Amino acid sequence: MMKKDKGEFVMSKIIYDFDKGVERRGTDAKKYDPSLCPGDVLPFWIADTDFPSPVEVTEALRERVEMNHYGYPYIDPAFEESIARWYKVRHNTVLNPEYIDFSPCVIPAMIWFAEEFSSVGDKILLQTPVYPPFHDLVKNNGRQLVYNEMDLVNGRYEVNFEDLEKKLSDPKVKILFICNPQNPTGRCFTREELVRMGEMCIRNHVMIGVDEIHGDIIFDGHTFIPFGGISEEFADHSVTFINPAKTFNVAGFRTAAWFTHNKEIYRRMMNQQTYKKGMGRNIFGNAALMACYNHGDDYADQCVAYLNETKNQAGAYINENIPKIKAIEPEAPLMIWMDCRGLGFQSQKELKDFMFRDAKVLLNDGTTFGEKEGKGFMRFNFAAPRAVVMEGLKRIKEAADRL
Numbered sequence: 001m002m003k004k005d006k007g008e009f010v011m012s013k014i015i016y017d018f019d020k021g022v023e024r025r026g027t028d029a030k031k032y033d034p035s036l037c038p039g040d041v042l043p044f045w046i047a048d049t050d051f052p053s054p055v056e057v058t059e060a061l062r063e064r065v066e067m068n069h070y071g072y073p074y075i076d077p078a079f080e081e082s083i084a085r086w087y088k089v090r091h092n093t094v095l096n097p098e099y100i101d102f103s104p105c106v107i108p109a110m111i112w113f114a115e116e117f118s119s120v121g122d123k124i125l126l127q128t129p130v131y132p133p134f135h136d137l138v139k140n141n142g143r144q145l146v147y148n149e150m151d152l153v154n155g156r157y158e159v160n161f162e163d164l165e166k167k168l169s170d171p172k173v174k175i176l177f178i179c180n181p182q183n184p185t186g187r188c189f190t191r192e193e194l195v196r197m198g199e200m201c202i203r204n205h206v207m208i209g210v211d212e213i214h215g216d217i218i219f220d221g222h223t224f225i226p227f228g229g230i231s232e233e234f235a236d237h238s239v240t241f242i243n244p245a246k247t248f249n250v251a252g253f254r255t256a257a258w259f260t261h262n263k264e265i266y267r268r269m270m271n272q273q274t275y276k277k278g279m280g281r282n283i284f285g286n287a288a289l290m291a292c293y294n295h296g297d298d299y300a301d302q303c304v305a306y307l308n309e310t311k312n313q314a315g316a317y318i319n320e321n322i323p324k325i326k327a328i329e330p331e332a333p334l335m336i337w338m339d340c341r342g343l344g345f346q347s348q349k350e351l352k353d354f355m356f357r358d359a360k361v362l363l364n365d366g367t368t369f370g371e372k373e374g375k376g377f378m379r380f381n382f383a384a385p386r387a388v389v390m391e392g393l394k395r396i397k398e399a400a401d402r403l
Helices: 055-065 078-091 106-117 132-139 161-168 191-203 263-275 283-295 297-321 348-358 386-401
Strands: 002-005 008-010 100-103 123-128 144-149 151-153 156-158 173-179 207-211 238-242 256-259 326-328 335-339 377-381
Touching: 055 283, 078 100, 078 256, 078 283, 078 297, 100 106, 100 263, 106 132, 106 173, 106 207, 106 238, 106 256, 106 263, 123 132, 123 161, 132 144, 144 161, 161 173, 161 191, 173 191, 191 207, 297 326, 297 335, 297 386, 348 377, 348 386
Parallel strands: 123 144, 123 173, 173 207, 207 238
Antiparallel strands: 002 008, 100 256, 151 156, 238 256, 326 335, 335 377
């Protein structure tokens, strides 16, 4: 790597060895917390990767550390410009850097959105099963949860539009949160699905918050469609939340962003952000995010290609060797939503105990994504060296064979 100018690097193409991964056990990695994941258990739960982050991130951090001062940073427009660059180059969507801003994570910005565009006692609609903090941010802020349960049809989750239309017609519903790509089902919503959802919301005067944190990890045959880029009308009724954490394994910097295309929505979001004291940017998080979004293209391409093949091999192994478990094939992210109802357990606790004590793997409990919709399901994060993933699946097979 040759240094060019401040914050910029001239790179020869680096080939990443994702089969090698990075050793995280014994570090401060939450995924390997010994109080949750003892040494004889393989972790496939928390949604980060066991891959090294891009070398550009390390170089950017080294440059910042060598400045030898770590005081308050000013708001550098390069932060917003890097996000606009990424969405333009990667997703063919034009963003106005003036309407992009920092958030310490995705969830705090979603809370600001919920508090600004709804009132205590109003209803917020979620499409379940969905990422557990979505449920919490609604309940913990005095709003009522309403669920639009997705339907599992022939091994693929689909939006129940009839139910969605009915729920959105309730004047107490003020917000729909869309998770796209969807966690944990692995759906990457089509343009047609997003248009239908957006039109229903606008017709019923419902604001739309869109979590696009997994939008870079899309598998063969599928296309990620940024919601705000579909139409000016959609852009004027929505806020989008993003974070480089998943693609580049930089979650520990607690540096995310949100954006809109509408001046008034931006002003209202900034009112909440200022009131909640969400203004303090992390100097190292700034450097990491800008390195990812300015220089992370090759890394992202290689990582997605590797995950795509792992997904194919893992799905084939489950289908061929563990007939009592059905793998919901993901169109995106880095998790397989596993239908384990065929194992025959009477309770979710029995299923969790089977995975942890018998198979010696740590997975996410499906009921945390939806108490009813997730019963009998577990989420398996396959963003690890392929040999580790296959060893984990082998352990599940052998434990299932002993039942």
